[in-house]
Amino acid sequence: MSVIFPKWMNSLPPVVAIAAIGGLATVVGGFWYYVTPKFWRVGYMPTQPGGGFNHQIHAGKLGIDCRYCHSKIEISSEANIPPVHVCYGCHAEPKLKQLESPVHKEKTEFVRAAYAKDEPIAWNRVHKLPDYVRNFPHNIHLAAGVSCYSCHGQIMGMPVVFHAEPLSMSWCLDCHRAVRDNDHPERFLVPKDMITKLIAVEGRLASPQDHAAEADQLLKNIKLTPPENCGACHY
Template structure:
């Protein structure tokens, strides 16, 4: 029995060393510069700076137009990071290899200088970048990185893909531990068999064969396997529930192959020219064939109507037959939700791409954002109100002047149920 206790003791020591090793790797993978403040005030102030200046192109934990920012003080020297934030082009033009590599990697996109930030504001910004909330508002949308799949996981919670990774890693670690323990037992068994200090009873105990069938039938093994299977089943069910009613990535075929990439992108036709109701009403409205003809009656192909493309011929047919074009609706909110385009576009100054994504790059229009309740609420929580030149907000700005954060939609009732639900 003393040998059995020795084997168990060695096994526990190996497991202990493995745990320490994984913890070491975890701490090494993310080490923030100690100079970066971690107070709540610094993080909150940094969030305001980030939302006002960085949010358009960056996210903390995922690549957007620019790289993911969290951990930048671990990857780069603090002084270099601050100089890059203040004016990245100075470093690029000086030939700094890291700055030049980043500039070329992200398609020579020029990052606007932020030389108006003081030392304290820079450190606050870095505090939010390193310690800010990891559940970013638009994680599901992932604008700019082809996020056309269905939304998985709850807003503000652990992303679905992270849960999958965690479960897989746990299973792999469990298998590795069992393999290592098996190897240790095998090595120790051979070592003990070569020893002259063991009597016949000890050698019989060491060389006894493992009854794997009994292990497979044991209560402990059944509980472990059942738990793993149930975890995956429950996770799959929860993911499925969160995608009910979410049509992110929906791109139906239209009766006419209209290209936004050509019209809004190449020809730079403003969205408001075709979607005339976007600044004056609740709905943006779908353009009629007559609006299409405003342009196409002047740019028809040489040779008359017979020389036009089959898709444009469908527009002529709709006008000649006085029949509407039956466009398929792409974005559809539930009837219980109230959304007013004019309030957001004309009053709030919200760009079309904020909700609809890079519409000027879409050959076929698809639903870019999840348009879930959580997605809308996160937008109201983080969107600052443009108050300059609008006397309507003067009193609200005065009442909000003592707050450290900028005036946001949430501060004017943007989170009240009745704002969106009748």
């Protein structure tokens, strides 16, 4: 039971201890709420406002790098959603040849409408960890050579983003342990210059045995041992 009531709790003032137990109750409540059935979020695909945003067209066909829009992802824990002026840069008036057709004009009208009103587009969030999980650090994972593909699936093939991976605790820990133990980390890590090249990454991770010899090289990007202690991911 040392996991539930660790020794450090003995030295806490009672009020803090009660708060900690309250926190634990929330975690236990969260367990029943979020985990039954276990992977309910895989496949979750909320509809998006207006004409939506098509990653297959923009990131796949047009080849726009993820970081053009999710621009803070390498310097911040949070992956920002681009503000409407980023869309407007291309969709202001159909200056791009592909956008001249009436169909495209109509489909992208909501972008110009939002820009004119100076209002953000109300995108529906797809991936969301429960509140009892600490701020998830995107920047640290990317610097370590973990591709978006490992956690979000083949976004370049998604007309509408859906939840491709469970993002459950055991799923986080499977990767952390493999990297810590040098247990075929080539199943999870890619060279850093590849992290947003999702088609190439998919091919590479489909046959990790071809890259086993690169394991030591890949591990050189790791700065700290991926954590397993509760406090690293929970409040």
